[in-house]
Amino acid sequence: MKYTFARDFFWGAASSATQSEGRVPGDCKGENIWDYASKEYNHRFFDGVTTETTAKFYEDYQQDIQKMADISFNSFRTSISWSRLIPDGVGEVNAEAVTFYNNMLDELNAKGIQPFINLYHFDMPMKLQEIGGFENREVIQAYKKYAETCFELFGDKVAYWFTFNEPMIPAEAGYLHDRHYPYVVDFKRAAQVLHHIVLCHCEAIESFRAGNYLGKIGIIMDVIPVYPRSEHPADLYAAKMADLFYTKSLNDVILKGQYPQEIIDVLKKYNQLPEVTEADKLLLAKTKIDLLGINYYRPRRVKARESVPNPEGVFSPEWFYDNYEMPGRRMNTSRGIEIYPKGLYDIAKKIQNEYGNIDWFVSENGIGIQGEEAFIENGMVQDDYRIEFLQEHLAWLHQAIAEGSNCLGYHMWTFVDCWSWINAFKNRYGFYRMDLETGEKTVKKSGLWFKQLVENQGFEIE
Structure with missing residues (x-):
């Protein structure tokens, strides 16, 4: 069967500043929370690898962008590092960073690769984290000023802007589940952080509209579709609650302009509501995006809880469901997560049926393999498993598009093996392999397959 995509479909990959740029002497970059945590909490990071080297994009951007062109990318998403551009988070702009980002954007455009630029990918400047980060309402205006600085400096070179990558993660991983710095475990604080992130998003879009910049602006969301163990009412309720906390609570406020009443009711019952002003509500209601990015890696399977939560314990969404390990599920054993290509189709249908069929694209999808x-x-690297992964996900995406979903593109995570938060280089995701000793970057079999995919506007499976 042949799967054909539109001629103007976006094909490429995604990365982020902290995961790819690295550091060089004299770059004048300020410290962010990952620079700090990977040194001060080094025991939490696989093999103790810090943010210093990563994928060397700061040094290698010209050669890297040529490698993207070599496998026919027409688009590439990365982020601007807030702490590189404005080392203290507020105040003086780093001229070295301005030069780097201008040169990088010029290089992408010269090679016919559309820059998709994200403003925030988990990397709070340390100076702002010291005053509370997103817990502190003052940081909203700091972010707004940072976004305006980016629009002014680079707006003539960027047609697609994104305010945040996975806005749920800084709140959930940093303030509830002890995975990211500052390693807080407190639901109410996490909820306040998430609300302030949403306000930052709204303020940036307000500034973008007011500045009459060319191009479009949106956000990148991490969506994990939820599936109940069975049709039993208790399992259905568990799935509803998991989806409410981790997806609907954020989707609705971003795409419909208000928090769902169900989440308000639950949080009020358990005294976990964040502070939300009437002015906040007005801002949420009027903020609209142009383009939605969706990151998809795995499904979430749940069942009814088998025990009563500890009433003295930390309130969390897991009070309402248990994770369910479905027998026979297909696993990526390197990461311990399920592979479920149809989940991408289910997300597409949800966007189509519940969120006005907004224009969207797959902003991340990929498979990380250890060893x-x-x-x-x-x-x-003969990564036939990555080619198979791509084919299966793209086949389901193609079906959704055929049924009317407004999906405009597909970005793999990632272009070249990069530093991946806690896991560092444990799992490899790239179309190019990076030799950690020499820094050499060589194409994998999947990269050559992707080149043919783009040039043929699709692929065939016999």
């Missing part, structure tokens, strides 16, 4: 060097033959 990929075992698949090297004749100097190339």
